[in-house]
Amino acid sequence: MAILxxxxxxxxxxxxxxxxxxxxxxxxxxxxxPPEYSERYFGEDGKIYGYKGLKVSECTPADYSQCSS
Numbered sequence: 001m002a003i004l005x006x007x008x009x010x011x012x013x014x015x016x017x018x019x020x021x022x023x024x025x026x027x028x029x030x031x032x033x034p035p036e037y038s039e040r041y042f043g044e045d046g047k048i049y050g051y052k053g054l055k056v057s058e059c060t061p062a063d064y065s066q067c068s069s
Contacts, residue, residue, distance in 0.1 A: 007048045009038035012055055017062040024059065032057065 014032035023029040038046040048054060 005050055005052055005054075007051065007054050009042040009046045009048050009056075010034055012048065013038060014055075014057050016057065016059045018059055019062045030059065 011034070013035055015035060016030040016032045018024055018030050042048055048056075
């Protein structure tokens with residue numbers, strides 16, 4: 001019998017913003033925070049199905065003007 005694994009995206013997904021690559025190694029500068037909402041990406045229930053021990057980390061630049069559109 002297969003076990004269905006269900007995770008709350010608000011718990012397993014974490015974001016960080018950094019100014020430099022060195023910030024990735026500094027836990028105070030790259031302090032992770034949870035998303036404000038997850039329904040847009042993971043459906044109305046905000047659940048992620050099928051992964052054991054899931055952790056999702058997304059790191060983005062603090063200065064978005066450096067990103068190309």
